Amino acid sequence: MTKNKQIIADRLAALREEMRRENLSAFIFPSSDPHMSEYVPSRWEGRKWISGFDGSAGTAVVTLHSAALWTDSRYFIAAEEQLEGTEFQLMRERVDSTPSIPEWISRELQDGDSTEIGVDGMCMPLAEAEDMKAALRHLGGITMRTNLDILERVWTDRPSVPLNPVEIHSMEFAGESVADKLSRIRHELLRLGAGGMLMTQLDDIAWTLNLRGSDVHCTPVFVAWLIVAEDTVVLFIKDEKLSPEVKDYLHNEGIAIDDYDNIIDALNSYGGYSLLIDPATTNCTLAQLRGNFNAVNAPSPVPAMKAVKNKVECDGYRNAMLRDGVALVKFLKWLDEAVPRGKETELSVSEKLRQLRSEQKLFRDISFDTIAGYEEHGAIVHYEPTPDTDVPLRPEGFLLLDSGAQYSDGTTDITRTIQLGPVSDLHRRVYTLVLKGHLSLQNLCFPRGAAGTQLDAVARTAMWREGMNFMHGTGHGVGSYLSVHEGPHQIRQEYRPAPMLEGMTVTDEPGLYLAGKFGVRIENVLLTVPYMTTEFGSFLRFEPLTLCPIDTQPILVDMLTVEERQCLNAYHEKVYQRLAPLLDSDEREWLAGKTEAI
Structure with a gap:
C-alpha cells in the first residue's frame, strides 16, 4: 500500500472510532462548506481529506464496514485513479446501475448497526438534507443527525477559518x-x-x-x-x-x-x-x-x-478579454514554436500561459486551475496535470487547454483544442462536430426569456446525428471579477427554468471525449444582447466576448454549412481587428494566418 493510501486507511480507522462513540453507522461528507460554495477553503475540504479524491464535486460516505464516493461524469476517470487502493468504491452518478446514497447506506447497514447516521449540518443545504432524511426514513427508518462536526475530532491539523484581508x-x-x-x-x-x-x-x-x-x-x-x-x-x-x-x-x-x-x-x-x-x-x-x-x-x-451585468461590467469584460486575448495569442504563437523542440509538458505550458497572463494590466489571478490535457488526458473532462501525471507534448495529436484569468474588470474562461501535429481522420471528424455545435449556439437568435435548456439542443444536434454526446453542461454564467461559474441560468440538457436575459454572460463549450484516445472542447464566453423586436416579441442573440483564434487545421471544411463557415470567418475577422493593434509585427503576422477565412 502506498503512503497516501495508508494515510486514508488511518483516517478511516480514526473516523470509525468516533462513529462508534456516537453510535453512528455511517457519516456523509459533502463537497461544500457552510456557504454552499463550489470551491471551498481548505478548512472544509473534508470529503477530500477523508477520501483522497480532489475533484470539485462529489460526496463521500463511510460506514463502519465500507466506503463509497459519488461523483459525476467529469471526474469518473480521475476518481477511479485517485481512489484505487483505498476502501472507497466509485459510484458513477447518473449511470442506471448506480444506487443513490440512501439506497447504498440502507443496503450496507448490517445487523447490529445503529440506524442513525450523521452529517455536518453546516455543510449540507436544507433542501438536500430534507430529501435525504425522507429517503432514509423510507428505506428502513434510518435517521440522520445534523448536529455533529466529526472532523473537529479526527482532523488533528485541520486549517482554521481563513483570515485573508478584504x-x-x-x-x-x-x-x-x-x-x-x-x-x-x-x-x-x-x-x-x-x-x-x-x-x-x-x-x-x-x-x-x-x-x-x-x-x-x-x-x-x-x-x-x-x-x-x-x-x-x-x-x-x-x-x-x-x-x-x-x-x-x-x-x-x-x-x-x-x-x-x-x-x-x-x-x-x-x-x-x-x-x-x-x-x-x-x-x-x-x-x-x-x-x-x-x-x-x-x-x-x-x-x-x-447575473445581469450593467454597462460598466459589460465594458469591463470587453477590456479584460482584449488583454486576455493578447496573452493567448502570445502563448499560442510560442506553443507553435516550442512543442517541436521537445521540452514542453502539460505543466510547463500551463505555467507559461499563467506567466503571460500575469504580465497583463489588472491581472489578479487565474480563475481556475488550468486543464491541460494532451491526447488521452484530454478525454478526462476536468483533468488537471500534476507532477505525477504530467506528460511531454509531442508534435502530433491534440492538446485540450481550458483556462481563465481574474482581472479587476472581468473574469475569463476559454477552451481551445490545439492540433500539435499530424492527427487521424477521427480526430478531425470529432473536432468538426464539436465546432459545429459551438458555432450553432454562438450564432443563435432566440426569444427573450427562453431557458437555457431550450437552447442546449442546438449545440448537440450535429453530434447526436452521429450517435455522440457529452454529459456536462453546455454553458454557465461567468462572474464579473467573481466566480468563474455563476447562475442561475445555465445551458444544459437537464431542465433549468432560469430565463436568458440581455446582460447575462454565458459560456459556449460543447465537447466530445473518447476515453483512452483524446478529447475536444471549444469554449468562448458570450454576452446576451438585444437582437430585434417584432410582432412576436423581443429576440436576443449572443456577442462573443472571448478573443482568440480557433484552430482551423483539424476542420473537415466539407462538414460545415455555409452559415457555419460565415460565422467562424466573422468571428476570426473580429479577433484580428480587435487584437492586431495590440501586437508586435511578428505576432500580427502569426494571427493573420490563424484567422484567415476558410
Whole structure:
C-alpha cells in the first residue's frame, strides 16, 4: 500500500472510532462548506481529506464496514485513479446501475448497526438534507443527525477559518453602488413577502457589498455572512480580515459588523417579522433555527440580479478579454514554436500561459486551475496535470487547454483544442462536430426569456446525428471579477427554468471525449444582447466576448454549412481587428494566418 493510501486507511480507522462513540453507522461528507460554495477553503475540504479524491464535486460516505464516493461524469476517470487502493468504491452518478446514497447506506447497514447516521449540518443545504432524511426514513427508518462536526475530532491539523484581508471593489469596475443594490434587494424581498434575508453565498455577499477577497482558491471572495433587514445590514466576519479603510467604507455604507461565529446567536435573536431563507443554498443548521421570525423559504433574489451585468461590467469584460486575448495569442504563437523542440509538458505550458497572463494590466489571478490535457488526458473532462501525471507534448495529436484569468474588470474562461501535429481522420471528424455545435449556439437568435435548456439542443444536434454526446453542461454564467461559474441560468440538457436575459454572460463549450484516445472542447464566453423586436416579441442573440483564434487545421471544411463557415470567418475577422493593434509585427503576422477565412 502506498503512503497516501495508508494515510486514508488511518483516517478511516480514526473516523470509525468516533462513529462508534456516537453510535453512528455511517457519516456523509459533502463537497461544500457552510456557504454552499463550489470551491471551498481548505478548512472544509473534508470529503477530500477523508477520501483522497480532489475533484470539485462529489460526496463521500463511510460506514463502519465500507466506503463509497459519488461523483459525476467529469471526474469518473480521475476518481477511479485517485481512489484505487483505498476502501472507497466509485459510484458513477447518473449511470442506471448506480444506487443513490440512501439506497447504498440502507443496503450496507448490517445487523447490529445503529440506524442513525450523521452529517455536518453546516455543510449540507436544507433542501438536500430534507430529501435525504425522507429517503432514509423510507428505506428502513434510518435517521440522520445534523448536529455533529466529526472532523473537529479526527482532523488533528485541520486549517482554521481563513483570515485573508478584504478589499474594496471600486465603482470603476462595479458600476452600481451598494445603496442601489440593497434597494433593489429589499424591493424583491417585499415582493416575496419577506422583511429581510440571510445571505450565505460568498459571491452574493461580495457582489452586494462591492468587496472582494482571497479566501477561496482562484475566486475573489471572503468568508462571511450577511443579514439584510428592513433598516439594517449586518456583516458577520472575522475582524482580522478588515483594514481600517474597509471598516470606514462599511461604516459609510451603513453596514454594521459582527463576528463570523455569532451568526447563530444573531438569527436566534433576529427582531424582524420575517426572514428569507433559501433552502437550496442555506445550510440546514442555520435554516432550521427558529428565533422570533417567520421563515420565508424561497430562492434568493441576488443570483438573478448579479447575473445581469450593467454597462460598466459589460465594458469591463470587453477590456479584460482584449488583454486576455493578447496573452493567448502570445502563448499560442510560442506553443507553435516550442512543442517541436521537445521540452514542453502539460505543466510547463500551463505555467507559461499563467506567466503571460500575469504580465497583463489588472491581472489578479487565474480563475481556475488550468486543464491541460494532451491526447488521452484530454478525454478526462476536468483533468488537471500534476507532477505525477504530467506528460511531454509531442508534435502530433491534440492538446485540450481550458483556462481563465481574474482581472479587476472581468473574469475569463476559454477552451481551445490545439492540433500539435499530424492527427487521424477521427480526430478531425470529432473536432468538426464539436465546432459545429459551438458555432450553432454562438450564432443563435432566440426569444427573450427562453431557458437555457431550450437552447442546449442546438449545440448537440450535429453530434447526436452521429450517435455522440457529452454529459456536462453546455454553458454557465461567468462572474464579473467573481466566480468563474455563476447562475442561475445555465445551458444544459437537464431542465433549468432560469430565463436568458440581455446582460447575462454565458459560456459556449460543447465537447466530445473518447476515453483512452483524446478529447475536444471549444469554449468562448458570450454576452446576451438585444437582437430585434417584432410582432412576436423581443429576440436576443449572443456577442462573443472571448478573443482568440480557433484552430482551423483539424476542420473537415466539407462538414460545415455555409452559415457555419460565415460565422467562424466573422468571428476570426473580429479577433484580428480587435487584437492586431495590440501586437508586435511578428505576432500580427502569426494571427493573420490563424484567422484567415476558410
